[in-house]
Amino acid sequence: MRAVVYDGQGITLGAAPEPVPGDGQALVDVRAVSLNFTDVAHLDPATPPGTVLGLDAAGVVRRAAADGSGPQAGARVVTFGWGRGAWAEVRAADTEHLAVLPDGVGFAEAAALPAAGVTALRALRQLGPVVGRRVLVTGASGGVGRFAVQLAALAGAYVVAAVGSPERGAGLRELGAREVVADLPDVTAPVFGVLENVGGALLGEAFALLEPGGSLQSIGAASGQPSTLDLESARRAGGGKRVEVFMVGTPDTGFGPDLAHLTALLADGRLDPQIGWRGPWERVREAADALLGRRVAGKAVLDVTAGE
Known part of the structure; x- marks a missing residue:
C-alpha cells in the first residue's frame, strides 16, 4: 500500500x-x-x-x-x-x-479533529467551569488554538485570543473570540484561565495575567524556547495561581467519546x-x-x- x-x-x-x-x-x-x-x-x-x-x-x-x-x-x-x-x-x-x-x-x-480537537477540549475541562469568565488562548491561530477559541466560547467563556501578528488573527472573532491581541500587554484585565500553546517568554507573560485562583494549562511549546516564571511577582500579586503541564491522556485513555462529541458539534454546525x-x-x-x-x-x- x-x-x-x-x-x-x-x-x-x-x-x-x-x-x-x-x-x-x-x-x-x-x-x-x-x-x-x-x-x-x-x-x-x-x-x-x-x-x-x-x-x-x-x-x-x-x-x-x-x-x-x-x-x-x-x-x-x-x-x-x-x-x-x-x-x-x-x-x-x-x-x-x-x-x-x-x-x-x-x-x-x-x-x-482528533489530536487538536481533543487536546483543546480536555485542556478546557482542566480549567473548570468557565461560564462568564475570561479565558486567554495563546497561539490561537493554530490548530489547537482555533478549536480552543470555539470550545471555550461554546462553554460560555469571554475568550481573549492571542496571536503572533494581526494577520494571524483573521477570523477569530467569527469563531467566538471577544478580543484578539497580537501582544499580551494589550490584555488589560486579569483572566481566569489560560490555554497556552506557545511556551518560551510568552508563558511567563500569560501566567502574570492570571487572577488569584486561576490556572494556566501548558499545552505545547510551539516557540521551541524554554519557559521561565517570575514566582515572586506572583506571590506579591496575591498568589494562588497554578501552572499545570497538560497531557491529553495516555494510551489507555480512549478518544472515542470525545471524538463523538466533537463530530456531533460539527454535524450541528456549532464547530468549524x-x-x-x-x-x-x-x-x-x-x-x-x-x-x-x-x-x-x-x-x-x-x-x-x-x-x-
Whole structure:
C-alpha cells in the first residue's frame, strides 16, 4: 500500500506493508488525514526508515474488530492512534480511539479533529467551569488554538485570543473570540484561565495575567524556547495561581467519546474544523513546510488517493 513514511531524513509518500490488526482494532480504508505540528516538527532521527507516520485519519471500516468492539464494516469513522500509522491507505485503528461519523460530516472535516480537537477540549475541562469568565488562548491561530477559541466560547467563556501578528488573527472573532491581541500587554484585565500553546517568554507573560485562583494549562511549546516564571511577582500579586503541564491522556485513555462529541458539534454546525490548507497527499511535503512555516491558519488536511 502507499503511505507517508519517514525516509531517514524527512517525510515522503512511499510504500509500506498493510497493517495486521489486533483483536481490538478495526481495519480502516483511509480517505483523509490531518497534519499536526508535532507530526512534522519533532521527527525522531532514530525512527526506523519506512515507519508510517501520523496520528489522525478518517475513512471507512473495511473489517470490524475481531473482539466485537467498535463499528461494523462499512461504517464511516474518524480515528486516532498513539503509535502513528495514520497516513496510509489502510490503518489498523484501536476501537477505543475512534468514533462513527454523523451524516453530513465529511472525511476531511473529521480528520482535522482528533489530536487538536481533543487536546483543546480536555485542556478546557482542566480549567473548570468557565461560564462568564475570561479565558486567554495563546497561539490561537493554530490548530489547537482555533478549536480552543470555539470550545471555550461554546462553554460560555469571554475568550481573549492571542496571536503572533494581526494577520494571524483573521477570523477569530467569527469563531467566538471577544478580543484578539497580537501582544499580551494589550490584555488589560486579569483572566481566569489560560490555554497556552506557545511556551518560551510568552508563558511567563500569560501566567502574570492570571487572577488569584486561576490556572494556566501548558499545552505545547510551539516557540521551541524554554519557559521561565517570575514566582515572586506572583506571590506579591496575591498568589494562588497554578501552572499545570497538560497531557491529553495516555494510551489507555480512549478518544472515542470525545471524538463523538466533537463530530456531533460539527454535524450541528456549532464547530468549524478550520481547514487552512487542503490538497492531495502527494503534496505532503508542501503541507508540512507550510505548517512549519506558520503559513496555515488552523489545520492542514490531505486527501488520500488510491494508487498502484
